[in-house]
Amino acid sequence: MTDRMAPLNEMLGGRLLRSVSLARYTTARIGGPAEALFIADTRQALFQALLAVWSTNTPYHLIGEGSNLLISDSGFQGLIIVNKTCEIEYHLDGQIPLVIADSGFNLVKLARLLAEHELGGFEWAGGIPGTLGGAVYGNAGAHGAEMASVLESASILHQNGKTESWPCPRFEYGYRTSILKRSTEPEVVLQATLRLERKPEEEIRALMTTFNNRRKATQPPGANLGSIFKNPVGDHAGRLVEAAGLKGFTIGGAAVSEKHANFFINAQNASADDYYHLICHVQTEVLRQFGIALETEIEMIGNFSQENHHGKQN
């Protein structure tokens, strides 16, 4: 254990893992080592880990399923906190059924569990491989719905150790953004309260199957990060990348999917640099050909090589 991690390790009951590859904590299966990593499997553990990094001024990053993150090959110097909290409470007596779930809940598992309880309104999230906290943070959405349409409130932990309940409007949601995402304050979603509707399980499952079939038909399988770019107003990033002739374009092991041009796949042990340079190349080409600056939807952590990487068209 490096010196600066020793006090943190003690504060966290000796549960820090060292020099862990982050590739297994991201859906693209990419990422170098974390100096230290902590799995927060309860709300209490998450709370303690956050207070520990805040009180010791240790660099850290909180991650959910790493489904929206490109982590550099050099990894992360500091503590990675992986949110695996997954408790759930049902409040079904009122007119509107409410569910309070921990922010580390995987969305796919949560949607299935809600279906078993005959609670609808969350079917759209059943194919998104992130956590509830990541979805509240980034206003995840699909099939015409988004977090903003089901979130009643969320409990937020601040750096002073206080928690606050924020009603949905306080998040100032926009397309894949929220006040949390735009803020420089380290605010963390601990739990979210979802406003649902009573619905027969078969109806919920049928809708989830339709959505998942649509996903399978239009999106590539395998290791990836979902949509790389936000859709520019009035257009689709995938359409622009395809129109730029970049479907199948590869740099190293990273490739623009042949199935959906806004998905880049880790085709052959891609490095984070391969991915990064593919993103830069696509942005440059789309800007050159159509005058549109594509903005990334994914977030990048760490340093990426600025050297030129040459790609090729399949």
Ligand SMILES: Cc1cc2nc3c(=O)[nH]c(=O)nc-3n(C[C@H](O)[C@H](O)[C@H](O)COP(=O)(O)OP(=O)(O)OC[C@H]3O[C@@H](n4cnc5c(N)ncnc54)[C@H](O)[C@@H]3O)c2cc1C
């Ligand atoms: C195959 C595939 C399909 C996808 N489809 C969709 C889709 O249809 N719609 C869509 O919107 N997205 C989609 N995504 C992207 C991704 O799943 C979402 O952005 C998801 O909400 C990210 O959640 P996460 O837990 O993985 O967050 P991570 O990627 O781990 O983290 C992303 C950011 O959220 C922050 N964060 C995570 N948890 C918390 C918390 N509890 N409190 C505060 N901040 C937090 C992190 O610090 C980080 O800055 C897809 C991704 C993949 C790989």
